[in-house]
Amino acid sequence: GDDGLLLAGGQSLVLVLNLRLAVPRAVIDINRVPDLDGIRVTPEGLVIGALARQEALERSPLVREHAPLIAAAVPHVGHAAIRARGTVGGSLALADPAAELPACAVALEATIRVGRRGGHRDVGADDFFRGVYTTALAPGEVVTELRVPRPAPGWRWGFQELARRHGDFALAGLAAGARMEAGVLAETRLVFFGVGTRPLRARGAEAALAGRRAEEATLAAAGRALETDLDPPGDVHGSPALRRHLARVLLARVLRGLGEPRP
Numbered sequence: 001g002d003d004g005l006l007l008a009g010g011q012s013l014v015l016v017l018n019l020r021l022a023v024p025r026a027v028i029d030i031n032r033v034p035d036l037d038g039i040r041v042t043p044e045g046l047v048i049g050a051l052a053r054q055e056a057l058e059r060s061p062l063v064r065e066h067a068p069l070i071a072a073a074v075p076h077v078g079h080a081a082i083r084a085r086g087t088v089g090g091s092l093a094l095a096d097p098a099a100e101l102p103a104c105a106v107a108l109e110a111t112i113r114v115g116r117r118g119g120h121r122d123v124g125a126d127d128f129f130r131g132v133y134t135t136a137l138a139p140g141e142v143v144t145e146l147r148v149p150r151p152a153p154g155w156r157w158g159f160q161e162l163a164r165r166h167g168d169f170a171l172a173g174l175a176a177g178a179r180m181e182a183g184v185l186a187e188t189r190l191v192f193f194g195v196g197t198r199p200l201r202a203r204g205a206e207a208a209l210a211g212r213r214a215e216e217a218t219l220a221a222a223g224r225a226l227e228t229d230l231d232p233p234g235d236v237h238g239s240p241a242l243r244r245h246l247a248r249v250l251l252a253r254v255l256r257g258l259g260e261p262r263p
């Protein structure tokens with residue numbers, strides 16, 4: 001019940017325990033639960049087990065081929081020692097609004113499989129993250145898999161974040177995808193993190209880009225749309241105005257890369 005906490009990578013839980021922010025009656029180590037750390041491809045897409053280490057994502061040829069957005073994002077997660085222990089399921093279940101993997105899951109329109117006594121259920125990533133450290137997990141449920149669907153032809157992916165130092169939490173970040181048709185942005189997914197209480201899709205900016213080329217006027221229009229898409233908080237690391245500015249910078253950088261001609 002609520003008196004027990006699960007230990008996987010421990011990169012967040014151990015800190016909480018050391019600070020006495022949580023004093024559970026039991027800490028349940030799930031690292032020896034079989035078949036939860038695999039990375040495999042199915043006819044529906046890529047399946048990543050919840051106990052897969054972030055380091056394994058970084059090295060996996062399957063991730064590079066079938067989820068290049070995740071492959072681009074993982075090197076930004078903390079430092080090598082953190083990625084060696086941190087798990088996919090831990091990052092998703094923690095739901096830190098400045099974390100990279102939740103934003104990638106939303107941009108990829110991935111599904112998070114949740115196990116419970118007697119079965120499981122699947123939750124779309126955009127519905128899974130509810131707020132700061134808040135998810136759709138019910139009592140007695142645990143994340144078991146991240147399921148990434150096969151993208152349609154023509155999709156390209158881009159990822160960037162801005163932090164004070166590499167390995168710090170992002171002041172602002174963007175996980176993005178674009179489906180290109182004859183050099184035009186036919187469809188985009190823009191998911192910002194570090195600028196709200198959860199990964200946020202910039203629907204207004206996506207609409208401003210639809211059917212247009214990644215030209216300066218287009219990027220400027222999408223940047224203006226972010227004013228209503230995003231309402232970032234301020235803290236000791238940066239003001240709302242700073243985070244809005246960084247979001248516009250990231251939007252332009254990522255979209256220029258996505259719109260470049262390719263062989």
